[in-house]
Amino acid sequence: MTPAKIGSRALALACLLATAGPARAAGFALRPYLGVYADAAGAALAGPEGVACGDDRLVVSDPGNARLVSFQIKDGAVVAGKETKLSQATYPTRLVLEPDGSLLVLDGRKRQIVRLDAAGGFAGAIDFKPASALAFPRSLKEDPAGNLYVLDTTGKITVLDRAGKVTRQLEPPPADAGAAIFTDLAVDGTGKIYAVDAVAAAVWAADKSASALKPLTKSLKESIHFPSAMVVVGGRLLLVDQNGHGLVALGLDGSLLGRALEMGWSEGLVYYPTQVCVNSRGETFVADRNNNRIQMFLPAQ
Amino acid sequence: MRSTILSLSLALALPALPALAQSPKAPAKAGAAKPAPSGAAALEKKFKLKPGAGGKLCLDCHGNFEQTLQKASIHTPVRARECIGCHSPHAASHGKLLADEPGKVCATCHGDVVPAKAKSAHKPVAESKCIACHDPHGSAVAKNLVKPGAELCADCHKKLVEAASTAKRKHPPIEKSGCVACHDPHGSAKSTRLLKAAVPELCVGCHKVESAFFLGKHGNYPVGKERCTSCHDPHGSSQAGMLYDTVHPPVARAACAQCHEAPSSPTRFRTKAAGAALCKLCHTPRINQMMEKGRLHTPVLQGDACIACHSPHASPKPKLVRGNLVGVCGKCHPDTIQRQERSPTKHAPVANGECQSCHDPHSSELPLMLVDSNPINVCATCHNWEKHASHPIGVSFKDPRSKNLTLNCLSCHRAHGTEYKRLMPAPRTTDLCVKCHEQFKR
Numbered sequence: 001m002t003p004a005k006i007g008s009r010a011l012a013l014a015c016l017l018a019t020a021g022p023a024r025a026a027g028f029a030l031r032p033y034l035g036v037y038a039d040a041a042g043a044a045l046a047g048p049e050g051v052a053c054g055d056d057r058l059v060v061s062d063p064g065n066a067r068l069v070s071f072q073i074k075d076g077a078v079v080a081g082k083e084t085k086l087s088q089a090t091y092p093t094r095l096v097l098e099p100d101g102s103l104l105v106l107d108g109r110k111r112q113i114v115r116l117d118a119a120g121g122f123a124g125a126i127d128f129k130p131a132s133a134l135a136f137p138r139s140l141k142e143d144p145a146g147n148l149y150v151l152d153t154t155g156k157i158t159v160l161d162r163a164g165k166v167t168r169q170l171e172p173p174p175a176d177a178g179a180a181i182f183t184d185l186a187v188d189g190t191g192k193i194y195a196v197d198a199v200a201a202a203v204w205a206a207d208k209s210a211s212a213l214k215p216l217t218k219s220l221k222e223s224i225h226f227p228s229a230m231v232v233v234g235g236r237l238l239l240v241d242q243n244g245h246g247l248v249a250l251g252l253d254g255s256l257l258g259r260a261l262e263m264g265w266s267e268g269l270v271y272y273p274t275q276v277c278v279n280s281r282g283e284t285f286v287a288d289r290n291n292n293r294i295q296m297f298l299p300a301q
Numbered sequence: 302m303r304s305t306i307l308s309l310s311l312a313l314a315l316p317a318l319p320a321l322a323q324s325p326k327a328p329a330k331a332g333a334a335k336p337a338p339s340g341a342a343a344l345e346k347k348f349k350l351k352p353g354a355g356g357k358l359c360l361d362c363h364g365n366f367e368q369t370l371q372k373a374s375i376h377t378p379v380r381a382r383e384c385i386g387c388h389s390p391h392a393a394s395h396g397k398l399l400a401d402e403p404g405k406v407c408a409t410c411h412g413d414v415v416p417a418k419a420k421s422a423h424k425p426v427a428e429s430k431c432i433a434c435h436d437p438h439g440s441a442v443a444k445n446l447v448k449p450g451a452e453l454c455a456d457c458h459k460k461l462v463e464a465a466s467t468a469k470r471k472h473p474p475i476e477k478s479g480c481v482a483c484h485d486p487h488g489s490a491k492s493t494r495l496l497k498a499a500v501p502e503l504c505v506g507c508h509k510v511e512s513a514f515f516l517g518k519h520g521n522y523p524v525g526k527e528r529c530t531s532c533h534d535p536h537g538s539s540q541a542g543m544l545y546d547t548v549h550p551p552v553a554r555a556a557c558a559q560c561h562e563a564p565s566s567p568t569r570f571r572t573k574a575a576g577a578a579l580c581k582l583c584h585t586p587r588i589n590q591m592m593e594k595g596r597l598h599t600p601v602l603q604g605d606a607c608i609a610c611h612s613p614h615a616s617p618k619p620k621l622v623r624g625n626l627v628g629v630c631g632k633c634h635p636d637t638i639q640r641q642e643r644s645p646t647k648h649a650p651v652a653n654g655e656c657q658s659c660h661d662p663h664s665s666e667l668p669l670m671l672v673d674s675n676p677i678n679v680c681a682t683c684h685n686w687e688k689h690a691s692h693p694i695g696v697s698f699k700d701p702r703s704k705n706l707t708l709n710c711l712s713c714h715r716a717h718g719t720e721y722k723r724l725m726p727a728p729r730t731t732d733l734c735v736k737c738h739e740q741f742k743r
Binding site for chain 1: 575576577578581588592593594595596597599600602603604605606632633634635636637666667668669700702703704705706712726736
């Protein structure tokens with residue numbers, strides 16, 4: 001792949017901003033920019049599951065190698081991948097990169113959330129105790145105020161403030177409400193919580209003051225096969241369609257804006273993508289899990 | 302000469318048909334008001350036929366009906382010699398000179414066999430294939446059936462009928478009356494599966510649920526309003542009490558209180574713990590084993606947990622799985638199942654519901670809950686890949702399309718099917734080959 005120039009990246013950012021907001025966000029397209037395959041020592045990624053990114057940093061959870069890899073984003077390139085292995089997180093799945101550079105890691109095996117400081121050192125586990133002994137965190141997100149939103153394996157969402165105090169809890173919708181399997185959650189700037197049901201391919205939402213999730217969309221099965229992850233970015237929801245091999249953009253009102261990417265092995269194509277993150281420049285990083293790589297995309301011009 | 306012989310044959314045959322004298326088309330009694338013309342009479346008038354020519358005349362040529370007319374069950378119009386009730390005597394737009402499409406012809410008299418607001422209808426009825434079960438002229442079997450009851454049903458429901466007839470513990474109504482003891486063969490307004498009433502109403506018609514015997518057999522839990530078929534196989538079984546072949550041991554012991562509150566409790570059917578926590582009371586090692594792995598299948602802990610896939614009481618499937626995995630797994634993964642259904646080439650494990658051949662349904666260290674990190678090993682359990690092709694595959698061969706991949710079966714095939722043959726993700730073999738061998742692309 002030919003690396004794009006910085007000028008084109010700036011243009012791409014302008015395009016992203018221009019399409020932000022439900023009223024103007026018609027259509028959704030990405031263009032491939034580069035693939036990330038290994039750390040600085042040449043150790044290849046193996047089933048990278050999660051991505052977290054800022055403007056100058058990309059962190060990848062690489063459970064196939066029981067490690068995290070932290071890259072620098074510099075001059076349009078993703079470089080200097082540094083490996084971190086932690087005994088507290090041997091199967092890292094989901095990541096949240098905090099503004100101060102520290103990192104929250106959800107570990108699949110120990111089923112706990114741990115914090116790493118900006119230098120990559122272990123800084124303790126989040127004191128999160130679901131109601132049931134057999135409930136564990138499944139996904140997590142953080143809002144700009146530092147409140148932590150945890151989706152657990154029972155489908156319950158718990159909000160913790162920076163001190164770790166539980167400030168809000170949303171029970172999973174009752175079985176007769178039609179909800180099935182929540183795979184991820186997201187939170188927008190207003191504190192509104194979104195949860196995605198992979199089986200029905202539907203999004204649920206709860207305003208900041210709401211006590212329960214309500215359906216935001218009907219089943220989007222015709223457009224999404226099995227959404228595994230979701231983020232709020234640029235005034236819209238970006239869903240990763242794991243089994244449908246693509247990304248789907250929705251307006252915050254649940255309207256379908258468009259779909260990007262296709263299944264395949266060559267760069268620009270994805271094979272069971274799992275998670276996505278987008279930085280303020282609109283650079284989109286996709287954990288292209290079954291291709292054992294991270295792909296970076298820019299908004300199509 | 303021929304017509305003379307036929308007339309004689311009919312004359313001999315007619316006394317053997319007692320219903321003939323009670324034909325609904327028989328002339329009205331003397332002294333009654335002017336009779337309305339019968340169906341045959343109206344049709345004879347329509348076709349300007351001589352009186353009686355609507356059927357008797359036909360037999361002059363269709364002499365093979367001699368045998369039919371001697372059968373035990375004769376279709377009323379045939380018995381009344383009203384061939385024109387179903388057939389047009391001159392010309393027709395439908396086969397066999399039928400006056401209308403086959404199902405519509407039958408519906409002129411039998412339009413009410415399926416209730417107006419049916420909850421279920423038999424497929425042949427819905428498809429107007431009445432003659433799949435009935436002979437439109439005559440049969441040795443009552444109701445003009447082409448075969449006796451269970452034998453007829455077995456034409457489509459072979460496994461079910463065989464299982465019912467060979468079961469160690471048979472359901473008496475089936476032995477006595479066959480399938481129609483519980484099912485209406487046309488349609489049911491009261492239940493799915495053509496049942497004459499919904500379960501348990503159908504069952505309690507025979508089983509006295511208030512009796513001490515019944516309660517004792519059910520651990521003194523009043524299960525009379527519960528769904529009997531969640532534990533019992535109504536078609537017979539090898540298990541005592543006609544339970545499904547795989548029985549949860551506490552159920553077999555009628556030790557319901559092992560999982561449920563005591564039968565004297567006002568909330569007696571409530572379980573002692575919720576979700577997987579209840580199952581863990583006995584299955585601790587198994588659940589701990591699942592928990593050791595990096596990926597847990599979501600239903601293991603969410604919602605109904607174990608019972609999302611396993612029946613807590615009894616099941617016809619091993620390991621108490623609720624049914625064929627095409628249905629069980631397809632409940633949450635319909636796209637995967639549908640992809641297989643659309644695929645011109647079927648992958649046997651998917652078609653047969655053997656999802657567990659490749660995926661661990663509980664937990665795994667691997668993406669997609671695969672049972673082995675090397676797809677070649679998974680495929681090799683059925684396919685001898687070394688004899689499959691001369692194309693190099695294995696960890697020594699890099700995939701030219703993606704440098705962190707090596708070539709394996711999934712480099713060219715998709716296990717759940719594609720829209721193309723041989724599970725390939727391209728319409729032609731060459732389209733796939735040139736993805737890597739670009740120098741040959743034209």
